[in-house]
Amino acid sequence: MTGILAGRVAIVTGAGRGLGREHALELARHGAKVVVNDLGTSGAGEGASSAPAEEVAAAIRAAGGQAVTNGADVADFAATEKMVAQAIEEFGGLDILVNNAGFVRDRMLVNTSEEEWDAVIRVHLKGHFAPLRHAAAYWRAEAKAGRQRAARVINTSSGAGLQGSVGQGTYTAAKAGIAGLTLVAAEELAPYGVTVNAIAPSARTRMTGGPFAAKMAVPTEGFDAMDPANVSPVVAWLASIEAGDVTGRVVEIEGGRICVEEGWRHGPADDLGARWAAAEVGPALRALLARAASPEPVYGARTPAPSAVNGARG
Structure with missing residues (x-):
């Protein structure tokens, strides 16, 4: 396979189904060697199975690409360190990290349990931090050794994290945290040749049922705006060497629409020059x-x- 990612090595978390599956397939189509990570849990984050990751890796190999599977829990700090090491050992390095893994437990705030809060925050927010932390350490070491890589990180926020979503307070908090983490990581990792961006996708997955079911329905004809495959070309481009001048951005994607989000900015101000009464x-x-x-x-x-x-x- 040849393309804009030829010879580059990628890890895609949560790549067994939905958006992650499409990301892994798209990166491979453009020439990337892919570590297909998936714990194989249910949409609520329960259970485990290696089958989803194995199916995606097999599809990549059948199309002439290179892929291996990884079953790490993305919020397990030690396991994600081994995941990064696996990419380096299998393919000789690491160039791309796509943080995608997650699940949702929709609940109004007054009905949210401590266990539900902890579980969602853990898999989304810590599940972004842990792989990023170990990948960043590798890229810093490479840069200091004179082998700086054109590394790319694509995180996954959401409209809920940017604008908020009723009934998804925990998910909103986690996704907003990911957007903030993206901004900081972009600045901190720039000296090592790493760009860090985030996407806010809208697509049909196991996580988009409930109140959004009507919007996510498969159309009987015409363009399917909620097909998760619509999102992945943006991920592929952000992962490319060409995208080296784009960092610290959040890009919303829905169907054929891409939108650069503009987050918190200083607005109108009034300075009294003293303490306010x-x-x-x-x-x-x-x-x-x-x-x-x-x-x-x-x-x-x-x-x-x-x-x-x-x-x-x-």
């Missing part, structure tokens, strides 16, 4: 809110009236 804060803050851009409604929200959004009184 509590009675002065209200008028000052309301004046600033009236000048500020209104936030986008949370997914699933009852859209508030403009006066409620910007804090102004009618």
Whole structure:
């Protein structure tokens, strides 16, 4: 296989199904050698099976590519260190890390258990940190040894993490954390030749049922905007050497639409030059809110009236 990723080595986490599966296949189509990581859990993060990862690796090999499987729990610090080592031992290095693994347990905040909170935060947020930490250590060592690689990290946030989603408070917090981690990692790893970006995909997977089921339905004709394969070409390009000048960005992808997200930015400000008195804060803050851009409604929200959004009184 030849293409924009020819000769490059990639790890894709959660690559047994859904988006991760399509990412692994797409990277391989463009010439990457792929470590197909998947624990083989259910959509709720339960159980384990090597079958999904093995099926994807077999499909890559059948098409003429190179792939091996890995069954590490992405939130297991020691296991992900071995996963990075596996890529290096099997294929001679590591150039691309696609952090994709995750699951969801939708619940309103007042019904969320501590176990549910911990499980979702663990697999998404720690499950991004652990592989990234070990890959980054390898890339830093390579750079210091004079063998700097054009390394690429593609993390997976979501619209929930950027705008919020009713009934997904835990998932939203984890995905927002991933977006923030992406910004910091992009800056810290730049000296070693590493770019770090994130995607916010909208696609039909095991995680997108419930209130989104109607939107995710397979169309009877025409373009299937929710096909997870629509997302993967963006991942492939971000993983390429050509994308070396793009870092610290979050790209939303839905069907044929790509959108560069603009996150928290400094907006209107008022500097008193002294400590504010509590009675002065209200008028000052309301004046600033009236000048500020209104936030986008949370997914699933009852859209508030403009006066409620910007804090102004009618």
